[in-house]
Each structure stands twice: as C-alpha cells, then as structure tokens.
Amino acid sequence: MPVYVQHEVLAKVGDVFNAEALWQAPGLALFARRPLLRDLLERAPREQRGRAATRCFSHVTLMLPQDEVDDDRHLTRGARVRDLAQSLAALHQKDFADLLGGDEVRYHVVGTEAVAPGEVKVKFGHAVYLPAPAEQLLYTVSASRDSAVWQPVCAVYPNQRLTLVGQDEAHATFAVPGWPFGLDSGILLVNDGPDAAIEVQVRPKDSLECRFDTAKGYYVIRAKQPGGQRLLLRVSRADGAPLQATGPAPAIGPAAGSAPLRAPAVWKPRDAVLESSGADLTAMPLAAGQPHAAPGPGPESDATxxxxxxxxxxxxxxxxxxxxxxxxxxxxxxxxxxxxxxxxxxxxxxxxxxxxxxxxxxxxxxxxxxxxxxxxxxxxxxxxxxxxxxxxxxxxxxxxxxxxxxxxxxxxxxxxxxxxxxxxxxxxxxxxxxxxxxxxxxxxxxxxxxxxxxxxxxxxxxxxxxxxxxxxxxxxxxxxxxxxxxxxxxxxxxxxxxxxxxxxxxxxxxxxxxxxxxxxxxxx
Incomplete structure (x- = not known):
C-alpha cells in the first residue's frame, strides 16, 4: 500500500517551540546528524519527475509533548503554539515557494501524551489535510461494530481529497474506534468534490472486501477469511443533501435532565394477608384513551x-x-x-x-x-x-x-x-x-x-x-x-x-x- 500518511519523530529537541531548530540544522545539511522537518519534506515530495521533486506537501501537523502545550496555554494563553505554527509556515513558504503549485501552507500544532519530552512528532502526506478557518464540513464519517452504537471517526472537507482511516493515528489519518483488521489494513476515502459521490476503497484488497448496503445506508467492510471480522462505516453529507450515504448518526451524550423526583417508594414484601386476599398492588399509570366497541364472540363449536x-x-x-x-x-x-x-x-x-x-x-x-x-x-x-x-x-x-x-x-x-x-x-x-x-x-x-x-x-x-x-x-x-x-x-x-x-x-x-x-x- 502506498504511504498516504508520513509519520516522523524529531528527537533530542532542546526547545520544542523553536521553529528554526525544528526546520533545519545549522550548517550544511550533508553533515547533519539527524533529519529535521525541511529534510523530511525534501525526501518525501508530493510529486516528482524522475528524481527531481516537482511539488511538495503543504499541510503539516506537529505533535508536541502534552505538558509543554499545557504549560504554554497556562502561562501565555497559547502564544508560543501560535508563533511556532506561523514561523514554520513562513519558513516553508520561503524555502519551497517554487514547489507549492499555488497551495496554501498550513501548520497545526497539538499536544499529545504519546510524545515523550524533548521530541516532536511530524505528520504530513497525501491523506493529511488541514481545513481553512472558515471551511465548512462536507461529510461526517462514523463507524460501528453492531449498527447500534455509532462512534465518530472524522470529518471530510470539500478540498480534502484523500482520507485514510485505520487502527491508529500512527498508521492512518484518523483512528477508527474498535478497528478489527490490524495495522496493515486501512480504508481510503476518495473525495472528488461536492458534486461527486465519495469513493470508499479498502486496502489491501486481497484481504478485505467492501460493499455498500443501500437499504441500510452504510458500508460493510469484512475480512475475506472465513469467520472474518466486520466493520460498518457510515458516510453522511453534512448539509443533508441526498447521497448514497445515510443521515447523521444519533447524538451521543448524557440524557437530558428530567423534572425533580419525589421521594421514591420502597419495594416492600407483599403482606401475607394481602396475598391471601388476592389484592392487586400493580403500579398503574393513569388510564388513557376512549372506549372502543369489542368485536363479538366467535362462533361456538362442539368439536373436541x-x-x-x-x-x-x-x-x-x-x-x-x-x-x-x-x-x-x-x-x-x-x-x-x-x-x-x-x-x-x-x-x-x-x-x-x-x-x-x-x-x-x-x-x-x-x-x-x-x-x-x-x-x-x-x-x-x-x-x-x-x-x-x-x-x-x-x-x-x-x-x-x-x-x-x-x-x-x-x-x-x-x-x-x-x-x-x-x-x-x-x-x-x-x-x-x-x-x-x-x-x-x-x-x-x-x-x-x-x-x-x-x-x-x-x-x-x-x-x-x-x-x-x-x-x-x-x-x-x-x-x-x-x-x-x-x-x-x-x-x-x-x-x-x-x-x-x-x-x-x-x-x-x-x-x-x-x-x-x-x-x-x-x-x-
């Protein structure tokens, strides 16, 4: 399967908010001990002719240690995170201006517990997309194992052409809750624009099969081996326009508050006298409805x-x-x-x-x-x-x-x-x-x-x-x-x-x- 999502780790970083230290090592890159962000983008171009890169990736997500991001939010209201994203976007625009092809450079910085102190995780590739600030959703994607409980997976935006979902975010764009197929499998969503139906493909095709159940409105992905696991995937238009996918999943969340309760009654053993008398202590709501005429009795029969x-x-x-x-x-x-x-x-x-x-x-x-x-x-x-x-x-x-x-x-x-x-x-x-x-x-x-x-x-x-x-x-x-x-x-x-x-x-x-x-x- 092609590499749709590049995941790389920048180790031994003294200051995770230093854009220049993350972008390129000082001196000649030939003698750099470890590749940094600029080197990674050069080595994995979006398009190339022969060995020459003709286009580079322009959307990059950076994952920093969660404690560092939390401290920045507490002390500077997130100013260092914003400065890091803006500085890296400027360096990217400056060094790869001739390889952007008119694409807008976007950086997104988040914190995660999965990154160790002094490290920064980088994510970019064909299936990595960062929406513009005012960009509206085109699709929402949810998954289920039993068709009863649907859990959100991701959103797809109008200009987001490829999305890969799988077991975890280290091997795909988004992780699917309850993914049953292992690390080497994935589901690729191909979006060719608002006027085209979304395309759902499974990888690898020799081990997974995918069919769309029109009556139920979701895709059924199943392992091909006998008794293989299955996953249900629902793709819904965010604007409610009719497509082959079903409507949005039911809302998940706590029940709405009810009116204040009076002191509850206590379930007590039935009194022996009441039991012997045949008294009926059924908890009954108020009767409702108008009386209806009952049908007459059926014909009598002497048959045995x-x-x-x-x-x-x-x-x-x-x-x-x-x-x-x-x-x-x-x-x-x-x-x-x-x-x-x-x-x-x-x-x-x-x-x-x-x-x-x-x-x-x-x-x-x-x-x-x-x-x-x-x-x-x-x-x-x-x-x-x-x-x-x-x-x-x-x-x-x-x-x-x-x-x-x-x-x-x-x-x-x-x-x-x-x-x-x-x-x-x-x-x-x-x-x-x-x-x-x-x-x-x-x-x-x-x-x-x-x-x-x-x-x-x-x-x-x-x-x-x-x-x-x-x-x-x-x-x-x-x-x-x-x-x-x-x-x-x-x-x-x-x-x-x-x-x-x-x-x-x-x-x-x-x-x-x-x-x-x-x-x-x-x-x-």
Missing part, C-alpha cells in the same frame, strides 16, 4: 380438540414503558438484553445488544462499544444475517410506552385448545413468557435492583385466554389492566375495553395482545 402444539403463544415483542409515569415507585431505568441468538438474555449473561429506557423516557442502545441515544423506529444489525427492529409505539399507546422492541427469538408457550390459562404476575404456568420477571432488569433511584419489572403495568391476574381455531378468546380479570390489540405488523387495532366472561374478546391468529411489557402473538 386434541392437545397438540398447533396453537402457540409467542412473546413477539417487549413494550418498553415510559418510566416517567411510574416515578412514584422510584423506577429509574429498565434494561433488556439480547444474546447471540437475539433471544432475551437473563440478567448477568453476556449480551450482544441491550436496550434501556430511563426515567426521562429516553431510549439508549448499549453494547460493548458503549451507549448511544436512539429513537424509534430504528433497525439494528448486531450480527450477520440478523436484525432487530425497534418500532414506535402507536399513537394511542405512546402515552404509556416509549417503543416496541421486536424479538427475533422470543419464548413460545403451547396453548392447548379448549384449555383456559391465566396470564399475570401470579400465574406461574406462563412465567416463561415474562422475561422481565427477574432481578436487575429494573433499577431504582437509589441504585438498587428491583426484584421484578412486572409490577409496572401488569396485574397479578391480568387476563385469561382460551385457544380456538377462530382465535384467542380473552377475558379481562383485572379492571385496571390495560389491554391492546395489534395486527400482524404491530399496528394498533384498538384498545380492548370490554372483555368479560359473557362476551370474551377475540384475537385472530397472527395478531397480538399487549399486556404490561409483553406483546403476545397468537399462532394457530
């Missing part, structure tokens, strides 16, 4: 059904609640993890992707790469060939729920035809569907873990169901339990207002029933 596993109840999605509605309970954050099979992960297990909602009702995606704010609807691809959908809550449900998280591999419960079953916090037979009935899913304001998240919105006996060929007959068992009917695409059909013993509500096969955090699909 054998107990086969034809009828199933699948946990198709999780309804992530708006915790601000349960502030009196002290609920601060709820987190759901997905394992390598994209099934709900038990607390404490490793997960490839997690979703969290806080008491300000903000959604975050969490992975090994970090934590990032997200908004529904959104799609995530943490694994090859598998995606996760985050749906926006339908408008009548939006006051209660922040989003619906579809589960590619949710648990399944057999629904025996003609058999009545009860769903709720106090129904152990169906506890396998209640994946949030576990410690550590819900955190309280004092930092402690609640024993279960099901207290938020799910009654002890929420509803009963009976599987029939016509559909799932649902009977509400708690007057305070909110129930919703969704179609196969998770669109709202209606909020269930009437579902009594004498007139059960019918959920057709393939449709969904929402109770508490759980979106249950009936398959017949």
């Amino acid at each position: 059904y054998a107990p086969v596993a034809r009828h199933r109840i699948t946990l198709a999605a999780l309804a992530l609640p708006r915790l601000s509605r349960y502030r009196d309970t002290g609920a601060q954050s709820l987190e759901v993890g997905l394992d390598t099979a994209l099934a709900p992960a038990a607390p404490g297990q490793d997960s490839v992707l997690r979703f969290a909602v806080d008491d300000a009702d903000q959604l975050h995606a969490v992975s090994a790469a970090g934590r990032q704010r997200v908004q529904a609807p959104a799609r995530f691809d943490p694994l090859d060939g598998a995606s996760v959908q985050l749906h926006a809550a339908p408008p009548p449900m939006a006051e209660r729920y922040a989003a619906l998280l579809a589960l590619p591999q949710g648990p399944v419960q057999t629904a025996l035809a003609g058999t009545r079953q009860v769903f709720g916090r106090g129904a152990p037979a169906l506890a396998g569907l209640r994946v949030l009935d576990a410690p550590h899913c819900l955190r309280q304001a004092d930092g402690s873990a609640a024993p279960s998240a099901d207290r938020l919105g799910l009654s002890r006996s929420a509803f009963a169901w009976e599987a029939t060929p016509e559909g799932l007959r649902v009977v509400r068992l708690s007057d305070s339990q909110a129930l919703y009917h969704l179609d196969p695409a998770l669109r709202l059909v209606e909020q269930i207002q009437e579902a009594g013993e004498d007139r059960p509500y019918l959920i057709p096969p393939g449709h969904h029933l929402v109770a508490g955090h759980y979106v249950l699909r009936y398959d017949a």
